[in-house]
Structure formats: C-alpha cells, structure tokens
Amino acid sequence: MSSKTDFRTLCVHAGELKDTQHGGAISPLYASTSYSFTDVKIGQYPRYFNTPNQRGLSEKIAALEGAEAGMIFGSGMAAISTALLSHLKAGDHVVFQDDLYGGTRNFIKHEFPKYGIEFSFTKGLNPENFSDEIKSNTQGIYIETPSNPTLKIIDLKAVAALAKSAGLWTMIDNTFASPVNQNPIALGIDIVLHSATKYLGGHSDICAGAVLGTKECIDRVFSSAKNFGGSLSDYTVWLLERSVKTLYIRVQAQNQNAQQIAEFLEHADWVDHVFYPGLKSHPDHALAKAQMQGFGGMLSFNLGTQVDSKKFLLSLALIKPTMSLAGIESTALSPHLTSHALLTEAERLAQGITPQMIRFSTGIEAVEDIKADLFQAYKKAIK
C-alpha cells in the first residue's frame, strides 16, 4: 500500500473538505439547508444527501471499505431499511441469516409483510444453509458477521460466490467488525451497511448509519432514500468525520484488549465459555483469520452457574452495564434481558443465548483495570 491509500491515512484525510477561505486545518462545517440553484446542476439539500459535509464523509467511509460510493444516514436502521427497501418490491424474497441484530429482525418481521415481501431465516450459518433457502423469487442474501452475540463467522467469499452464481445481490451489516477489521467488498459482497453509532462514531455520542457499494447500487439506494428522508444533520456529519479520523487507532486498541480479556476469561474457572473469534478454541478461528484483518472488540462469555449474572453486572465498577456497544469505554450487558429480550425463549436458546451470557464491548482502558473489574464483580456475585 502506498502511503496515500494506507488505511490510517485514509481515516484522517479521505474526503476532507479544504478550508479555502481561512486555511483552517479541518473540514469546515456547512450547516446550510438552502443552496443557490443558479450554478449547481442537482439542487444541494440535506435530504438529497449531497451537502458538502455529507459528500465528504460519504467519500471517506467509502474509501475505508474500498467502495466506489457511499451514503450517510440518520441511524443504522435508516441505512439498513432504506438499502433493503430500495432493492425490493412486492413478491420478492430475501434470505436472512439466523442470528441477526434485533432491530433488523424486528424491521423485517414487522414491515415486510405489509409490503408483500417474503423472507426466510437460515437454519445455520454455513454456505449450504443459505442455498437451502433460495427460491425462484429470491433477490438477495443478507448477512452479519461476526454475529451478535455469539460471534459466529460466516464465510464471506463462499456466500458471495453462491449469490453471484444464483444472480442475487448480497448485503452485509459490517458494524461488529468495523472497516478496520473486515472489508467485505474485497471478498465479493455487494453492499456494506454500518450502524455508525458504533465503531465509526466510537464515543457513544452519535447515532448514524452508512451504506457503501458501487455507484450504480448507491444511485438505486438514493432513489428511495430521498423519499424516505433518513438523512443525518450536517452538525452530526461533521462530528462523525472527526470520530472516523481516530477509527484505526481506537479499534486496534480495542482488538488488543479484547484478545487479552478473552484469553483471561478462557482461563478463569468462574467462566464456562468464551465466544471470541481470536481464540484458537473458537470453531471458526481459521475462517476469521483468513477473512478479517483483526478479530474485533466484541466478545461474549457464559458465567459459571455459581455466579449470579444480574449481580455480576450490577457489581461492575469501571465497566458500565449499558446498552449499545463499540465506545471507547468498556460496557457489558445481558443479551437475555436486553438486546434479545423480544425473542421467544426458544429462539434465544436456538441462538445459544442463556441468562448466564454476558456480551462485552471492549474499551481502550488499561487492560489490567478491565480484568480487575471483571474479577472483583465475580467475587461479589458468587451465589
């Protein structure tokens, strides 16, 4: 890689706006919602996703995913719902992987029937589980890897090849990996989605989303997006650009901490099981190593039966028991009580989610402090 296209350099500089008026070092913020119509071909307007800051940040995130083009949305769900609906019509069918982010699952189950769009969930995460669900009216395959919260890995090259041979599009929710650890377009996936609320934002203070793909695909998303109107305020676009500049160093620190915490928990006799693709014991470790540049900051673990899981979460002092993930501060939650609470008990168990499971989002604190906090919380939570 030449230094011009090095990922770290792209994080800082891709898509930046020049301050030609004052020579400032950073992108100016253009908050205007009204632009002259006399000398601009297509009207510039925030809901047309084409203000200077929106275009700059779209270019930056597209560069990080190796995509031709991109769009920034007001939330991850705005990005996901718009990408899906722009590619579907009544009578179409989509194959979704089984372990899916709860909000996406709710969107499909609640909205698709109203529009006459059919869907199936796979019965496993192997490529053959996806081909099993393809029907004559199937248009595309939608995946998420590593999966939430059990960190299973899907073979991206195999699923992309399978979809291409069947003439289907592929979409991936790449939120958990972040563009630092996984670039699905290079592996043959068509459309990459992000909840920028997570790693791209990284400080738990921004709600945003992104869609990346070919120019043709983004044009198609745009044709629906301008009608749905899920654009992001330029103030937040500007703040998100600042966040993405430090994406690489944040995620590297999170990767390193997560690996050490996973190894620490794997050797703790008060933990029954650790789910982390960076562990040699993870069933998909070799696949993760082949298709990811890093194993990510997310991990899950099952507390031993001698530990009260609720008390464990409430006894954490440094680690915050909060929803959401990917901030620079470590957080933990119970998928059973929060992210997956809307599933039935049977659906949860089918995905391997028990009340003893803790999902952990690794921050950039000193790893010894994180380990010490986990250990003292365990001591307090022994039944």
Ligand SMILES: *Cc1c(COP(=O)(O)O)cnc(C)c1O
């Ligand atoms: C949070 C999240 C979303 C939804 O994003 P919002 O910004 O909350 O709308 C989608 N997918 C994954 C994997 C997420 O973690």
